[in-house]
Amino acid sequence: MTSSAIARSAPSTMLAPPPSHWPAAQPWALFLDLDGTLCAYRDDPAEVALTPAQRALLRRLQQRLHGALCVLSGRSAADLARIFGDLQIAHVGEHGAAAAAADVLFLAQLARVEAALRTLSTDFPGTWVERKPSSCVLHYRRVPQLAECLAARLPGLDASLDRLRRLDGVCVFEFAARGSDKGSALRAQMQTAPFRGRVAVAVGDDVTDEDAFAAARALGGFGVAVGGRASVQAGFHLADTAAVQRWLQQLAGDSDALD
Numbered sequence: 001m002t003s004s005a006i007a008r009s010a011p012s013t014m015l016a017p018p019p020s021h022w023p024a025a026q027p028w029a030l031f032l033d034l035d036g037t038l039c040a041y042r043d044d045p046a047e048v049a050l051t052p053a054q055r056a057l058l059r060r061l062q063q064r065l066h067g068a069l070c071v072l073s074g075r076s077a078a079d080l081a082r083i084f085g086d087l088q089i090a091h092v093g094e095h096g097a098a099a100a101a102a103d104v105l106f107l108a109q110l111a112r113v114e115a116a117l118r119t120l121s122t123d124f125p126g127t128w129v130e131r132k133p134s135s136c137v138l139h140y141r142r143v144p145q146l147a148e149c150l151a152a153r154l155p156g157l158d159a160s161l162d163r164l165r166r167l168d169g170v171c172v173f174e175f176a177a178r179g180s181d182k183g184s185a186l187r188a189q190m191q192t193a194p195f196r197g198r199v200a201v202a203v204g205d206d207v208t209d210e211d212a213f214a215a216a217r218a219l220g221g222f223g224v225a226v227g228g229r230a231s232v233q234a235g236f237h238l239a240d241t242a243a244v245q246r247w248l249q250q251l252a253g254d255s256d257a258l259d
């Protein structure tokens with residue numbers, strides 16, 4: 001990776017670029033975010049897909065890591081199944097909250113929030129609602145100027161919505177299960193083979209990835225923040241999805257692909 005790629009959009013914290021080689025004595029367990037990290041953002045989430053080159057790269061990384069590669073995403077299991085297809089890589093969806101789908105009180109509260117978001121979306125053309133099994137999202141990527149206006153009209157979280165928390169993501173307001181996040185998902189993975197005993201490295205661009213960075217740090221690993229958002233928990237930085245791709249190529253030992 002070139003230093004100019006790092007400098008172009010470095011966040012105010014001026015984090016360093018991540019190491020470019022595996023420390024031989026300390027094998028890594030690698031946790032990757034999807035949107036904004038592996039894949040660039042698109043207006044329509046259904047347009048996001050892995051290229052054949054990315055699929056091959058992920059396979060090589062998985063081999064080098066002896067399977068200790070996991071995608072931590074906010075996407076639904078169905079979406080992840082579409083994106084990965086026959087690519088057999090460990091992945092956790094909905095920010096680690098899938099288990100909440102069995103909690104009837106949680107589902108009732110989520111249904112109330114979904115109804116409120118659908119009303120809001122009708123009132124503000126250009127926004128749309130994505131319902132996932134354990135969360136509900138108001139998207140405003142096509143009308144980013146409405147962010148503040150929408151935020152002021154979102155359902156308030158009080159005792160009657162105590163099973164939910166609000167995540168202000170990239171052009172989204174998401175209501176998800178309280179008590180589970182990418183940090184708890186990372187910790188759970190790290191307790192199982194082939195992740196156990198390795199150094200946790202989490203890579204992501206969004207506010208939801210901060211939980212994974214913090215969990216990785218607490219376990220003796222580190223986080224890599226992607227893009228221009230200033231990170232609280234990450235120790236390292238990559239400029240954008242292209243820089244992530246080059247870094248992963250380095251890690252996979254794919255020297256032909258380096259620029």
Ligand SMILES: O=P(O)(O)OC[C@H]1O[C@H](O[C@H]2O[C@H](CO)[C@@H](O)[C@H](O)[C@H]2O)[C@H](O)[C@@H](O)[C@@H]1O
Nearest residue numbers: 034035041042043045073074075141170171172
């Ligand atoms: O944790 P991630 O894998 O980054 O998933 C987070 C959310 O990703 C999707 O929304 C984001 O990507 C969309 C497509 O590029 C973009 O249009 C949207 O503005 C982004 O927020 C997905 O739709 C959400 O359900 C995920 O929570």
